[in-house]
Amino acid sequence: MVPFLIVYASWSGNTQEVAEMIQETLIAENIEVTMYRIGGGVIPNPRHFDAVLFGSFTWENGATPDEVKDFVADVGYKPDNVYVFGTGDTQFGGDALFCHAAVKLARFYASPYEPLKIEQSPRGVQEEKVIEWSKGVIRHWKDLQE
Numbered sequence: 001m002v003p004f005l006i007v008y009a010s011w012s013g014n015t016q017e018v019a020e021m022i023q024e025t026l027i028a029e030n031i032e033v034t035m036y037r038i039g040g041g042v043i044p045n046p047r048h049f050d051a052v053l054f055g056s057f058t059w060e061n062g063a064t065p066d067e068v069k070d071f072v073a074d075v076g077y078k079p080d081n082v083y084v085f086g087t088g089d090t091q092f093g094g095d096a097l098f099c100h101a102a103v104k105l106a107r108f109y110a111s112p113y114e115p116l117k118i119e120q121s122p123r124g125v126q127e128e129k130v131i132e133w134s135k136g137v138i139r140h141w142k143d144l145q146e
């Protein structure tokens, strides 16, 4: 068992749904998971985890939500092995701004893996995309251990 941390910000629930799907997939692959919703009390110490999966929605004009920026500042250092997922909506600025907060977070943390971008709720056709991405993260992380 290896401990992974899932950290996410969610306002209307879409990013939370993605986080929960990722959690289910990791648990099914024998990964021990701690979930933390930003704003939900004491921040877990990312140093205690082998990987951090960081999720955010995107706000106006491709912005990163303030609570996510505050979280990044509060943690105060950049853990290795940050994998980023996000939800967004292409109607707010097309492909250029779609899930832009996730793209920026991945860049900030020098994520070694392509960020996951989900349009609104992951339920339905995008569910498989979330599961495949989660399994890809596990494979990537395992490869790093060899």
Ligand SMILES: Cc1cc2nc3c(=O)[nH]c(=O)nc-3n(C[C@H](O)[C@H](O)[C@H](O)COP(=O)(O)O)c2cc1C
Pocket: 009, 010, 011, 012, 013, 014, 015, 016, 057, 058, 059, 060, 061, 062, 063, 087, 088, 089, 090, 092, 093, 097, 098, 099, 100, 119, 120, 121
């Ligand atoms: C005022 C407003 C601005 C938004 N701007 C963007 C944007 O620039 N890019 C994007 O991809 N999504 C944008 N969205 C869509 C949200 O990121 C999307 O609905 C997301 O799934 C919400 O996540 P949550 O349900 O976890 O809070 C915007 C939504 C609102 C309400």
